[in-house]
Amino acid sequence: MAKNAKFDRGDVIDKAINLYWEKGFHATSMRNLQEVVDMRPGSVYATFGSKEGLFKEALQRYMQLGIDNINNCRQLAGSPLQGLKKFVYQVVVEKRSSSPSGMCMLAKTISELTEENAELLAQAKQSLKTMEAEFEKVLCDAQTLGELDKNKDTKQLARHIQIQISGMRTYASIHDGNVPLEKMIEDMFTHYPF
Amino acid sequence: MAKNAKFDRGDVIDKAINLYWEKGFHATSMRNLQEVVDMRPGSVYATFGSKEGLFKEALQRYMQLGIDNINNCRQLAGSPLQGLKKFVYQVVVEKRSSSPSGMCMLAKTISELTEENAELLAQAKQSLKTMEAEFEKVLCDAQTLGELDKNKDTKQLARHIQIQISGMRTYASIHDGNVPLEKMIEDMFTHYPF
DNA sequence: ACTAGACCTGAACGATTGTTCAAGATATTA
């Protein structure tokens, strides 16, 4: 005996991601957000509670998309390590120009927020840890399949990948993408520590 | 036939750096800034023109402090490469907890700002390129002194250092510093590509 | 068809934003 929401929650969150991702948490205004998702303030607040609440859901979904992307790359590529390389290439090179920002939204959030938004900050940190754990899963598979030496430290390698990705994305932003990213990724997977 | 400013311009900029560095450009309000530097709005605007103007000077000085720090490390250490290692250690480990932010202010700026603040964004990018050039100078010295193999590509090595620093600082932020940073820096300078 | 419950709307809230400016204060020069 009621009325259904006329908007699609997933669509709204996706659009919110795009705006937050581009402008960051503080520079994104609720009014800007309301225009993009075509909702009136009352509906937004009834649905997400607050600016932080919507950002929280955006972060959560962003992370899930990232994990899905890792697994998708892994499936499309011929092997776990090839899958990781594909993922790095996709994130650092291909999506660099097409995304709202060349940086990872989670890394941007960690860089921007302080303890004044402790919950969001903690969530972004946790999400990046979760992504690193996904890297490690794939690396363990690589060991099982004999693609990666079994005496390699997968935790250390996962950390290495995480660091290289964020380092390269920042570097690419500095140079507007005019950098031999393909070669750098190639080097990353052929030289130490693999 | 006039009156001298009662504040010290350098002190004001240093305090502005600390606030901008911690909270970022957008989350820092002019009122917050005015309190910290103990100036009234009229004086601030007469001196720096705008929020962007003050940020611009803060960025400029921040970069200069960074360059000074590189040269200082290089002088204190026994050799160019040792100096670079000392600098990395200082930035990634020692100053991580004592600074307003664990991240580099320039990198934070690049991560936060968009084309809406094109000038500031361009300046932050240029400053990071300048710092990379400083790395390369030191690496060239290392080659001259025979500390670094002469067939190494110093441009590539400078880029590598830049990427590792920003990658490690982000990573340290994610894990609140609970990471074997010392070992990672050690590995960075003993293994490939040095 | 009617009613009840959920949803949508948009004006409005007080707080804060970056910024301006007229008036007062101060130190230097004549």
Next chain:
DNA sequence: TAATATCTTGAACAATCGTTCAGGTCTAGT
């Protein structure tokens, strides 16, 4: 000491911020 050039002050500006809520709209169940 008086005149002058500069600096300082703080109230005030319009704009925008995140958020609220009373009232209208719609749909599902009876």
